[in-house]
Amino acid sequence: MKIDVLTLFPSMFEPVMSESMMWKARDRGLLDFQAHDIRGYAVDKHRTVDDSPYGGGGGMILKPDVLARAIEAVKADDQSPVILMSPQGRLLTHAVALELSRHARLILVCGRYEGIDERVRELAINDEISIGDYVLTGGELAAMVLIDAVLRQIPGLLGAEGAQDRDSHADGLGGLLEGPHYTRPAEFRGLGVPAVLTSGHHAEVDRWRRRQAIKRTWQMRPDLLARANLSDEDRAFLAQLMEDAGD
Ligand code: ADE
DSSP states (O other), X not given: OEEEEEESOGGGHHHHHTSHHHHHHHHTTSOEEEEEEGGGGOOSTTOOOEEOOTTOOSSOEEOHHHHHHHHHHHXXXXXXXXXXXXXXXXXXXXHHHHHHHTSSEEEEEEOOTTEEOHHHHHHXXXXXXXSSSSOOSSSHHHHHHHHHHHHTTSTTSSSSTTGGGGSTTSGGGXXXXXXXXXXXXXXXTTBOOOGGGGSOOHHHXXXXXXXXXXXXXXXXXXXXXXXXXXXXXXXXXXXXXXXXXXX
């Protein structure tokens, strides 16, 4: 996958893109990443990238000519989506990350200041994505979050094949959160490990994990249960949980 980012702060990306999974993806040739400096497309001698808004009010707006030139130069003749990182966009979810991971190339535009000129949005932006209902000072951190979530969906990137399908929110778990995990030692500060996990009965372990996922989702994010893919057995277990809690 190729990912191009347009930003006023390209150096913000290098530390993150050079570590851990991001670096692995680049090293293995699964990711071709490039950060492009929007300021490089400014033409006046001060390299101005922003201007005050028509109609007054606070904040500065990215100049349309500079941003349009940057997008056109990076996009060239490609049909890949140009995505604006913005608090007004559609929310980044597991489903959106999966959808984006199927593109061969993504072009991410990081807004700064108050925003971008509406005409560039109309002419050159194909999609707009938010990472949550809060406002960041710029789209850079949001772009990094998006890249991380998208890359995890690319087959062959994570150690165990299909591991991402068992993540919280993933289809393999039917849209549930993952239950608790344990590793050695068997006793830690007076707390043990559920016996089923050391029993060696794989079917029992699977059943326990499924029930724990239902329980955790119900406790932490009950809103997800309405959209979760639950079997009759799952529903019976959930009904029992609710009944026990009502006692
Ligand atoms: N830029 C500023 N706030 C943002 C958000 N919540 N998501 C994506 N980009 C942003």
